[in-house]
Amino acid sequence: EDGYDLWLRYKPVEPKLRAAYAPLTRNIVIAESPTLDAARTELQRGIGGMLSAQLPVSETATDGSVLIGTPKSSRLIADLRLPLTGLGREGFVIESARLAGHDVTVIAANDDVGALYGTFALLRRMQTGQLLDHLAMREAPASGLRLLNHWDNLDRTVERGYAGFSLWDWHKLPQWRDPRYTDYARANASVGINGTVLTNVNANAQVLTPLYLKKVAALADTFRPWGIRVYLTARFSAPIEIGHLKTADPLAPEVRAWWRAKADEIYRVVPDFGGLLVKANSEGQPGPQEYGRSHADGANMLADAMAPHGGTVIWRAFVYNAKPGEDRAKQAYEEFHPLDGQFRPNVMLQVKNGPIDFQPREPFHPLFGQMPKTPVVLEVQITKEYLGFATHLAYLGTMWEEVLRADTCSPKCGTPVSRTIAGMAGVSNIGADRNWTGSQFDQANWYAFGRLAWNHDIAARDIAEEWARMTWSNNDSVVKPVVGMMMQSRQAVVNYMTPLGLHHLMATDHHYGPSPWVNNLKREDWNPTYFHRADAKGIGFDRTSTGSNAVSQYAPPVRDCFARLNCVSDDDLLWFHHVPWTYRMRSGRTLWDELVGRYDLGVQQVHDMRRTWDSLRSRIDDERFQQVDAFLGIQEEEAQWWRDASVAYFQSISKRPLPKGSKTPAHSLDYYEAISLPYVPGH
Ligand code: BDP
Numbered sequence: 001e002d003g004y005d006l007w008l009r010y011k012p013v014e015p016k017l018r019a020a021y022a023p024l025t026r027n028i029v030i031a032e033s034p035t036l037d038a039a040r041t042e043l044q045r046g047i048g049g050m051l052s053a054q055l056p057v058s059e060t061a062t063d064g065s066v067l068i069g070t071p072k073s074s075r076l077i078a079d080l081r082l083p084l085t086g087l088g089r090e091g092f093v094i095e096s097a098r099l100a101g102h103d104v105t106v107i108a109a110n111d112d113v114g115a116l117y118g119t120f121a122l123l124r125r126m127q128t129g130q131l132l133d134h135l136a137m138r139e140a141p142a143s144g145l146r147l148l149n150h151w152d153n154l155d156r157t158v159e160r161g162y163a164g165f166s167l168w169d170w171h172k173l174p175q176w177r178d179p180r181y182t183d184y185a186r187a188n189a190s191v192g193i194n195g196t197v198l199t200n201v202n203a204n205a206q207v208l209t210p211l212y213l214k215k216v217a218a219l220a221d222t223f224r225p226w227g228i229r230v231y232l233t234a235r236f237s238a239p240i241e242i243g244h245l246k247t248a249d250p251l252a253p254e255v256r257a258w259w260r261a262k263a264d265e266i267y268r269v270v271p272d273f274g275g276l277l278v279k280a281n282s283e284g285q286p287g288p289q290e291y292g293r294s295h296a297d298g299a300n301m302l303a304d305a306m307a308p309h310g311g312t313v314i315w316r317a318f319v320y321n322a323k324p325g326e327d328r329a330k331q332a333y334e335e336f337h338p339l340d341g342q343f344r345p346n347v348m349l350q351v352k353n354g355p356i357d358f359q360p361r362e363p364f365h366p367l368f369g370q371m372p373k374t375p376v377v378l379e380v381q382i383t384k385e386y387l388g389f390a391t392h393l394a395y396l397g398t399m400w401e402e403v404l405r406a407d408t409c410s411p412k413c414g415t416p417v418s419r420t421i422a423g424m425a426g427v428s429n430i431g432a433d434r435n436w437t438g439s440q441f442d443q444a445n446w447y448a449f450g451r452l453a454w455n456h457d458i459a460a461r462d463i464a465e466e467w468a469r470m471t472w473s474n475n476d477s478v479v480k481p482v483v484g485m486m487m488q489s490r491q492a493v494v495n496y497m498t499p500l501g502l503h504h505l506m507a508t509d510h511h512y513g514p515s516p517w518v519n520n521l522k523r524e525d526w527n528p529t530y531f532h533r534a535d536a537k538g539i540g541f542d543r544t545s546t547g548s549n550a551v552s553q554y555a556p557p558v559r560d561c562f563a564r565l566n567c568v569s570d571d572d573l574l575w576f577h578h579v580p581w582t583y584r585m586r587s588g589r590t591l592w593d594e595l596v597g598r599y600d601l602g603v604q605q606v607h608d609m610r611r612t613w614d615s616l617r618s619r620i621d622d623e624r625f626q627q628v629d630a631f632l633g634i635q636e637e638e639a640q641w642w643r644d645a646s647v648a649y650f651q652s653i654s655k656r657p658l659p660k661g662s663k664t665p666a667h668s669l670d671y672y673e674a675i676s677l678p679y680v681p682g683h
Pocket of ligand 1: 056279385
């Protein structure tokens with residue numbers, strides 16, 4: 001058990017369940033197609049593992065048959081006349097049915113891929129110990145785009161990757177198709193992920209050359225049966241770099257022609273290519289603004305090239321180059337809000353969950369709900385760039401649930417972010433490590449991303465429980481403590497890194513460890529001091545009308561709440577307000593005491609997780625147990641480091657005594673400021 005099998009372990013179930021499942025899974029009635037073959041092999045693998053039984057293919061239905069397919073692929077399913085309308089291509093029904101006098105289980109869909117998703121849903125039921133009688137399930141995805149974004153470079157390094165090198169072994173493709181590609185696709189399909197962007201948003205035009213497109217095609221062929229389309233990132237200056245044009249101006253006829261020809265070429269090798277993801281005019285990436293054109297001009301030009309093939313252009317809203325004195329949090333809204341309605345129908349706008357950059361906690365991005373004419377994709381970061389990399393245990397289901405449920409009040413209150421989006425994109429945490437994600441618990445974030453992208457309303461706790469049952473054990477004595485750890489883990493990170501709405505206090509560039517004191521970087525908005533603004537009187541970024549007025553970008557009821565001290569939540573307080581150290585919090589403590597208290601709590605929470613994990617020693621297989629145990633040890637040390645460094649620094653500014661019971665940091669501030677790590681992964 002090294003974690004390779006993810007949540008698809010298919011371990012033998014307890015005898016009682018085996019007795020319940022066996023009569024209902026005697027054989028499988030299924031037609032042949034690449035996707036139905038995938039469904040069949042997966043079900044056979046699952047039954048083989050869980051029930052130690054074969055699942056033979058049968059031509060006819062008997063008692064205990066599992067029928068899988070579509071009305072088109074199966075006469076029997078067609079005759080059952082199941083209610084498949086409204087399910088789209090990807091939805092499915094699972095029903096316990098009676099067929100010619102036999103008790104059978106039917107997994108039916110309009111398209112093979114829906115049948116595949118239904119098969120995984122049935123397997124999940126079994127893996128989580130639920131019964132298979134009287135089934136009447138009906139599911140369809142909440143949105144059509146459920147996309148992983150790999151920030152993988154062609155040299156196999158991964159930007160912000162903490163799980164080893166890239167899975168894509170470009171050098172050996174297309175001839176060598178690593179079997180891991182299929183396992184990757186299985187895992188994605190099992191949670192409904194239906195697209196993958198293979199390359200980094202900080203893009204390299206080489207991937208669009210014929211040499212690489214052949215390799216891309218090999219990956220696309222491998223993923224296709226599992227319902228996954230490939231996408232690539234497009235470097236906006238590619239016409240110059242690989243097309244030898246003098247310009248990449250989106251309105252120049254030769255540039256438009258070049259991209260049209262490129263799109264034609266891509267679709268010749270990958271007929272179901274998903275589309276292009278673009279980061280433009282952000283952090284040094286080229287874009288249309290260099291030619292005096294807008295984001296819409298750039299996106300539409302690419303969209304016109306893709307349209308004849310049914311391809312999509314996903315344009316990122318993560319832009320910043322704020323001028324001195326301007327609030328970086330406002331820039332995306334300012335640039336994109338006026339463009340609503342100007343994009344071609346095959347353009348989607350991909351917006352990060354919060355207005356700055358994947359911080360442990362941010363308020364939701366003001367563009368959600370406010371681009372009614374543009375399909376908006378919610379982008380979250382699965383890889384934990386700002387949450388302790390692979391070693392810190394932080395279950396992000398709770399973070400994404402928080403943003404999905406945030407009320408945009410656009411067009412009216414009661415409109416959560418989940419109801420304003422057309423898809424979800426997750427920056428992948430997957431690499432070539434045996435356990436895929438760099439740690440056992442980070443697998444849960446891949447899993448939770450897929451589940452929430454499929455169904456924006458499932459509770460993070462339920463997802464954690466499913467995952468824990470499939471990954472660790474179905475025994476409640478394991479599930480309960482594991483879920484308990486997961487559910488408090490992200491808040492613990494917030495507490496020991498950036499409590500009460502603080503943000504961007506991480507070390508320069510690689511973002512590992514605390515550096516709230518940094519104030520000398522070239523750009524104002526790279527400096528932690530720019531974000532926390534601590535001074536003798538208080539701390540926090542005033543984003544109300546007396547400050548940057550970023551609150552004005554939200555719908556009035558949201559704006560008014562964020563702007564008022566008696567309405568804004570403690571969690572967002574210092575994001576929106578500069579508050580005196582002596583300010584009385586809801587807890588009755590002063591802000592200073594509360595801040596230190598949160599840092600202390602964060603450390604305590606990690607300590608508690610460690611104790612909980614230790615109590616599971618005898619119930620978890622050794623290899624995985626040891627790794628988690630060691631990582632929690634690292635996390636505890638580093639939580640203490642974060643707490644001590646931050647408290648020492650803020651105390652040097654507030655000049656206030658620590659609250660009673662709170663310990664003096666182990667070292668002086670100079671010691672923490674002098675820490676510098678020469679080699680840190682992922683940047
Ligand atoms: C930031 C990362 C940087 C990415 C950027 C992005 O530090 O590596 O390129 O996001 O999303 O958080 O483009």
